Amino acid sequence: MSKSKIVGSALFGLFIFIQFIPFQKPIVKMDNEDDLITINTVEQSVAEILRVSCYNCHSNETVYPWYGHVAPVSWLVSSDIRQGRKHLNFSEWELFNKLDKAKLLNEIADEVNNGEMPMSIYVLMHPKAKLSKEDTKKIANWTEQFGGHLFSANTENK
Amino acid sequence: MKNFKLFIPLVTLLAVFMLSFEMPGDGNKNVSSSAQGFVVPDNVQKVIDQSCFACHNMDAKNDKAKSALLFDALDTLKVAKLVGKLADIRDEVKDDKMPPAKFLQFNPEVKLSVAQKDLLINWADSTAKSYIK
Numbered sequence: 232m233s234k235s236k237i238v239g240s241a242l243f244g245l246f247i248f249i250q251f252i253p254f255q256k257p258i259v260k261m262d263n264e265d266d267l268i269t270i271n272t273v274e275q276s277v278a279e280i281l282r283v284s285c286y287n288c289h290s291n292e293t294v295y296p297w298y299g300h301v302a303p304v305s306w307l308v309s310s311d312i313r314q315g316r317k318h319l320n321f322s323e324w325e326l327f328n329k330l331d332k333a334k335l336l337n338e339i340a341d342e343v344n345n346g347e348m349p350m351s352i353y354v355l356m357h358p359k360a361k362l363s364k365e366d367t368k369k370i371a372n373w374t375e376q377f378g379g380h381l382f383s384a385n386t387e388n389k
Numbered sequence: 390m391k392n393f394k395l396f397i398p399l400v401t402l403l404a405v406f407m408l409s410f411e412m413p414g415d416g417n418k419n420v421s422s423s424a425q426g427f428v429v430p431d432n433v434q435k436v437i438d439q440s441c442f443a444c445h446n447m448d449a450k451n452d453k454a455k456s457a458l459l460f461d462a463l464d465t466l467k468v469a470k471l472v473g474k475l476a477d478i479r480d481e482v483k484d485d486k487m488p489p490a491k492f493l494q495f496n497p498e499v500k501l502s503v504a505q506k507d508l509l510i511n512w513a514d515s516t517a518k519s520y521i522k
Binding site for chain 1: 521
């Protein structure tokens with residue numbers, strides 16, 4: 232066989248081999264009793280943005296694309312989902328205490344305002360997830376409004 | 390009018406008299422959703438001035454620090470945002486993330502003592518909790 236054929240076969244063999252390396256893919260759970268949108272009244276258009284632009288990495292309701300099952304891309308996808316859920320998991324929203332919710336709401340606003348979220352690599356593969364200026368404003372405003380329900384400026388109970 | 394000369398001073402006196410009373414709603418901070426009247430106790434402010442303010446104020450040069458937290462703007466924040474910032478302060482101090490180790494290398498005198506850490510943590514935590522509905 233020619234050199235290139237040998238190398239090609241080896242690479243192909245490696246590619247097949249890595250598909251069988253066992254690793255833990257983040258689980259998918261569609262029904263979550265502590266989910267933000269399930270428990271609270273979140274305005275329809277905001278909920279829609281959250282689902283489309285955030286929920287794949289920041290909830291248990293992940294929908295894996297076909298390439299999410301193919302190594303080595305699957306490793307990257309799984310890592311992103313794991314990290315995303317670690318920082319913020321909307322499916323477990325009600326488990327957070329109020330102070331942590333306040334922190335998260337601040338972070339959500341900051342991350343969408345500075346363009347860090349959703350991740351650009353994600354938007355590349357999911358163009359519908361891109362946040363327009365209006366979407367970003369909507370999310371930021373929602374974090375303020377939602378936070379306002381949790382706290383009162385009246386501190387007479389001090 | 391015969392008594393006109395007395396009229397203006399009397400009205401002025403009455404106005405001053407009425408204004409000296411606290412009007413209803415003055416003590417109620419719930420007029421808007423911003424944390425008006427947010428005040429930091431002196432002993433806490435002292436620690437903040439020593440170990441935090443240099444980077445976390447509006448005139449500082451450190452953009453990252455400024456975008457994360459401004460101590461001189463806390464009283465302009467909406468309540469929910471303020472609570473989140475207070476919780477951040479609590480956690481960053483608790484985890485020894487702030488002041489940053491690199492900064493302390495060159496400014497060891499601003500390192501927080503255990504007592505100062507406890508003071509900041511307890512103040513941030515209890516103040517944040519005081520706003521919970």
